[in-house]
Amino acid sequence: MAGQDKTSENETMMQAFEWYVPADHKHWQRLRNAVAGLKATGIDNLWVPPGCKASSSQGNGYDIYDLYDLGEFDQKGSRPTKWGSKEDLMQLLEKAKDVGVGIYWDAVLNHKAAADETQKCLAVEVDPNDRTREISQPYEIEAWVRFKFPGRGGKYSNQEYHFSGTDTNAENQKNAIYRIEGNGKNWSQSVDKEKGNYDFLMYSDLDYNHPEVQNDVVNWGTWLGKETGIKGIRFDAIKHASKDIQVLILLSYCPVFGGFSQAICGILGYELRHRMFWKDSLPDMCAYLSRMAHKFSLFDAPLVYNFSQISTTEDADLRKVFDNTLVQVEPYNAVTLVMNHDTQPYQALEVRIEPFFKPLAYALILLRQSGYPCVFYGDLYGIKGDPGNNVQAFGVSCGGKLPDLCLARKLYAYGKQNDYFDYPQCIGWTREGTWDYPHGLACVMSNAGPNEKDMYVGYLHKGEVWTDVLGWEPSEVTIDEHGNGLFPCPGTSVAVWVKKDAPGRERFGKFDADIYKT
Numbered sequence: 001m002a003g004q005d006k007t008s009e010n011e012t013m014m015q016a017f018e019w020y021v022p023a024d025h026k027h028w029q030r031l032r033n034a035v036a037g038l039k040a041t042g043i044d045n046l047w048v049p050p051g052c053k054a055s056s057s058q059g060n061g062y063d064i065y066d067l068y069d070l071g072e073f074d075q076k077g078s079r080p081t082k083w084g085s086k087e088d089l090m091q092l093l094e095k096a097k098d099v100g101v102g103i104y105w106d107a108v109l110n111h112k113a114a115a116d117e118t119q120k121c122l123a124v125e126v127d128p129n130d131r132t133r134e135i136s137q138p139y140e141i142e143a144w145v146r147f148k149f150p151g152r153g154g155k156y157s158n159q160e161y162h163f164s165g166t167d168t169n170a171e172n173q174k175n176a177i178y179r180i181e182g183n184g185k186n187w188s189q190s191v192d193k194e195k196g197n198y199d200f201l202m203y204s205d206l207d208y209n210h211p212e213v214q215n216d217v218v219n220w221g222t223w224l225g226k227e228t229g230i231k232g233i234r235f236d237a238i239k240h241a242s243k244d245i246q247v248l249i250l251l252s253y254c255p256v257f258g259g260f261s262q263a264i265c266g267i268l269g270y271e272l273r274h275r276m277f278w279k280d281s282l283p284d285m286c287a288y289l290s291r292m293a294h295k296f297s298l299f300d301a302p303l304v305y306n307f308s309q310i311s312t313t314e315d316a317d318l319r320k321v322f323d324n325t326l327v328q329v330e331p332y333n334a335v336t337l338v339m340n341h342d343t344q345p346y347q348a349l350e351v352r353i354e355p356f357f358k359p360l361a362y363a364l365i366l367l368r369q370s371g372y373p374c375v376f377y378g379d380l381y382g383i384k385g386d387p388g389n390n391v392q393a394f395g396v397s398c399g400g401k402l403p404d405l406c407l408a409r410k411l412y413a414y415g416k417q418n419d420y421f422d423y424p425q426c427i428g429w430t431r432e433g434t435w436d437y438p439h440g441l442a443c444v445m446s447n448a449g450p451n452e453k454d455m456y457v458g459y460l461h462k463g464e465v466w467t468d469v470l471g472w473e474p475s476e477v478t479i480d481e482h483g484n485g486l487f488p489c490p491g492t493s494v495a496v497w498v499k500k501d502a503p504g505r506e507r508f509g510k511f512d513a514d515i516y517k518t
Contacts, residue, residue, distance in 0.1 A: 007434045010409050012366065013104070014038065016046040018378035019341045020386050020393075021082075022516075023058040028084035030515050032092040036099045041403040041511050042410030045102040047234050047374065051083055055114035058082055062236065063203070064108040066149050067220050068156040070227075075151035076114060093228055102231030105224065109217055109249075110237035112161065113203040117146035118170045123178040131177060131187060132196035138181050142171040145180075145204050156223060159216045164188070164207040165200045184209065188242035201240045208245045217245070218252040225256035232257045235296075243291065250295055282324055289333050297372065300326040300334045303365075304351055307338060310447065311357035317424040318447055321364060331370035338362055339376045344383060346391045356492045359398040359405065359470075360445045363494045366409040367443050368429065369417045373409070375402060381515045396513050401470050403511035408469055408496050411504040412441040418456055420444075426451040428487065432458035439502040442466065444487045445494035452488040459483035461499070468495040469508050476500065 021027055031046070038046070050061025053069035057078035065076055072079070072086040079085060096103055121143050125136040143166045164187060165179050177200055179187065187199035188208055199205065206213050224230065233253065238246065285298055303325040310316040327334035338361045343351040353361065358379065365373040378394070380402050385393030398405065414437035420428040428444035440461055444453045457466075461479045466487075468474075473495040477485045489495035498505065 011044040013045040013374040017049040020384040023082045025080040028088035028092045039099045042406035047104040050106040063113040073151040108236045111203040115144035116148040118142045122181040130196040141169040162207040162210040165205040190243040192239045221253040297333045307361045311354040318427045319421040327371040334371045336365035336371035337374045367413045428453040430457045442497040444489045449491040466497040467500040
């Protein structure tokens with residue numbers, strides 16, 4: 001319509017891996033084959049796994065060995081990474097660009113694993129629960145801290161790195177947290193204060209007080225951006241990085257990845273042990289965003305825990321689902337999610353969400369106006385499991401309807417939002433539509449028995465007949481002359497109502513979830 005601003009199209013991100021994806025070096029190939037279908041169902045950006053060479057050909061990449069090896073060099077037992085070769089990666093990136101899907105890279109910059117040689121150095125043991133407290137006198141250890149990258153032979157970078165700590169003394173195989181001594185060496189100071197000082201996470205801890213390490217992380221980001229053309233970065237283990245380094249990375253990477261509005265501000269993970277730590281203190285999360293001038297986004301961990309608590313509690317109050325969540329107070333900087341590779345079953349940070357509640361949770365992050373939703377590969381395609389280690393496999397979640405929820409977001413979840421959070425076990429909301437996305441949407445859910453809710457969708461919709469795009473509620477609803485409809489939903493379920501002949505309805509139910517087909 002002339003004179004009116006075009007409505008911004010809803011975007012959705014997918015975490016494009018789960019912990020038990022097969023180590024067959026074909027993941028990039030599978031994603032390349034799937035990316036057009038993902039785009040068609042409303043996925044605009046993929047958060048891909050760490051694609052740099054890990055400590056072995058089975059490593060997921062958080063055990064990072066060589067930042068400059070994207071599956072190009074014969075190192076650590078194979079040329080490709082667990083995910084595939086560099087050629088496969090580049091073909092995925094090309095296909096993603098062709099269909100309009102952005103790629104976010106999972107960058108592991110805190111540490112290195114599987115050094116090529118040991119080196120004698122002076123070190124002191126520190127208390128694992130208080131890394132500021134020394135529990136030994138300084139003594140010489142044999143540390144795995146020499147990285148020569150013989151398979152790469154100096155291509156792209158000659159950096160051999162400097163370290164501030166390690167976790168093993170190769171001389172006697174003693175595992176401990178060792179702070180390496182030396183002129184000016186210490187833990188970085190402006191890091192999270194958990195455990196006294198949370199600079200050290202695992203393996204060999206990079207010394208970001210050293211200018212060569214600082215220069216290398218800047219050079220690597222520039223190289224990665226030019227080499228791959230990715231849209232942006234998800235930072236791993238940022239909790240263990242000093243504020244100064246975060247600012248350095250932020251300022252140096254933004255010109256490469258298109259500025260603050262692109263990938264640098266895309267995704268931020270807090271780390272614990274091997275992977276993400278959920279910072280469940282909302283004041284701490286808000287303080288971090290303020291300190292970083294809101295240039296990053298944070299995963300809404302408190303929301304995930306709310307989903308878990310509500311799904312596992314009889315007669316839980318759905319009206320409280322957004323209480324004390326990041327999306328409630330900082331919606332622009334909240335990445336909303338239901339599950340990821342760290343909270344999935346059998347992982348150390350597993351968060352239990354009952355299967356019946358998964359579609360409700362996804363409707364809550366996908367069909368409302370606040371937050372940037374990230375759907376999980378394991379929910380869309382299933383979790384493969386690891387039978388050899390008694391890890392159970394899981395099929396697709398949401399009864400296979402997660403792609404339809406994503407598509408409903410892309411096509412219909414626009415315009416003014418009217419909330420009906422007025423009953424503990426049944427809530428709903430509507431989106432009235434806009435001039436250029438006029439069709440609107442109504443969502444109603446129950447965590448108890450079947451229910452219904454009288455909701456306003458806009459007087460412009462009077463006389464329209466609406467049906468559930470998920471197909472779980474078989475009835476039809478006619479919008480009355482005042483723009484209201486009485487929308488039912490099944491028990492312990494959700495219904496998503498849209499005009500029955502709205503453009504795009506024929507696209508539902510078409511997603512191919514068999515990504516592992518031969």
